[in-house]
Amino acid sequence: MSEFPPASRPAGKRVQLMATCLCDAFYDDVAQATVEILEHLGVAVEFPAGQTCCGQPAFNGGDWPASRRVVRHTVEVFAGELPVIVPSGSCAAMMFHGAPLEFEKEPDAAAITALGNRTWELCDYIVNGLGITKWPGKLDARIALHRSCHSRGTKSGDSAAQLLASIPGVTILPFGEGEQCCGFGGTFCVSFPNISKGMGELKLDHIRAAKPDLVASLDMSCLMHFGGLAEKDGQPIVARHVAQLLRDSLKAI
């Protein structure tokens, strides 16, 4: 079973974009920013229109048959050999780790693993696929970077930090217990509301103590959860996806 994204993945400059269901539903600007920064790098982006979701909600919820149906659909939609780029560490991990786990005993396991083997989280692709480590432009911001948990063991978190830190004007602020989960966890956040909220508030306390201008993440799901907690609490935070920040930086060119 693939623990981490495979060392060798296709990294050409024609890619398929997996926009994620959250961007499809709420965060269109994150998906747009993803397209814009990829095109800035000279990457041709294809968007398979039949795409829906990576299947993770049902996978984590324990309904593997439902999840496998969605994963099979995704594999069908993302046919071919091109790299698949996802602006989410969590959905990427679903493709190269979660899906192979739930398909271990299925006859089409190989096809599922094959898709995982060409899936990249966005920042991982930019840094380790394309070899770009410096980002142009300018952005005056003190940023708290929340390294989402599903990027553990991958190069995504470091890649995002490296790209952001290379932008003139950016300071990355460390904050307490950065490796602790924010408490989103998919369906966990509604079936364990008290624990989830406790975790989210701790995350917010640590972030606020660092006094950043904004909070950035590779995953909108985390930001939607603890950003929503902060707003409900009357103390909203500015939450941005790394792709949006990279795009905003380009505007200064």
Added chain:
Amino acid sequence: MATQQIDQFAARLRPDTKASVYDGSKKGHEKRTAVLFDHFPDANHLRELAGNIKQHVVENLDTLLPAAAAALERNGVKVHWASTAEEANAAVLAILRARGATKMVKAKTMVSEETLLGEYLEKNGVECVETDLGEFIVQIDGDHPSHIVKPIIHKNRREIATSFEKHGLGAYNDDPQTITRRARVHLRKKYLEADAALTGANFITSDTGRLVLVTNEGNSRFCLAATKCHIAMVGIEKLLPRERDLGLFLNLLARSGTGQQLTVYTEFISGPKGPAQPDGPEEMHVVFVDNGRTNALASECREILRCIRCGACLNVCPVYRQASGHAYRSVYPGPVGAVLSPLLAGDRFPELADLPKASSLCGACNEVCPVDIPIPDLLLRLRDKAKREKVPSAGAIPMTPFGVLATSPSLWRTAMTMSKAMNHLPIEVAPVNPLQAWLGQRTLPDWHGGDFRKWLKNRSAKG
């Protein structure tokens, strides 16, 4: 919306208990990280190696277990086998009765918590005294441990001082040194009066039959020095293939568990006392306990049997820190318990099938595990098992509608666009449970369903 039992427990937790658990586990994790990586910058490779060795043990129990038993017997140890908790307790009682023993001192062992050995022996007329300070406090309080390594992580010193006063161990005094000194004075008498001593084992080496115990208080040495009969209650998975593996495992265990290079005491026991030794147990017994471990071995989650009970996954777990160990309603709490307890339960799996759901699947447990157990994967497998076995789950979100939508692109696109109405409707009153649960604590961003696709389309039309 119905919430999970563990979440309800967390909501009811007293603020000072929560603070004790949070502070204790956070400090434990920080110490572990500092010491482990300071000494072994490449510690992750050690974890992987140790994981492979323990997996080898798990896969080869059928040969390593008889080998260990034979080696123990060669060393003069009597070996007993117990399939269940009842058999394990009965084996201990039979050994004690054969010697006419009525008083036993006991070092810390988690497997005896599984079998409720203390209560069983008391019922059968044997005094059983816990000598590990934390376990002693748990015992006088009629409480249960809430952490594998730090049984009283949920108590503060004021509570402990109160129970000491209540149980005749001196007037109220919450100075930790005073508390420890009083326990020591009380326990010294117990060691001297005892007829037998019971310990667990951190490891038994299959090649040499050496039993290894790690402690910090020296209580197990007192137990063994003062009595003539040593009984060790040991889970069948506690083996290491070779004596030479101990170097790796002792280095990892202390650092992972307590952030120490080595525990204060590490005992290597190779049998009862020899003819040249003036003191020590004349008789030594090892009771190998299954108690559901073969269920775990036969399951899709046998990796959990690698566990060496260091507690690092409890310390790092954000859910454990919020909920405390007692929330897990079983001997083993935290991430390891969420996998192990439902498996050990066998037919009673449904009663604990909610445990694997008590995780955001953040993966921190796997990252710190000294034997690299893929705990999140095992939690997921058990969620799938619970669903397959149709165990009802509080607050579960039905996934069938999601499955239907997410496999039909046209339905999906329609739902994306149509749901925009949410922005204009009073969704605060929408009869959708998960949505209400979300909105109870958080705001929801505006719905932009289909906007990205529209943007792409407009762009290509222009292009």
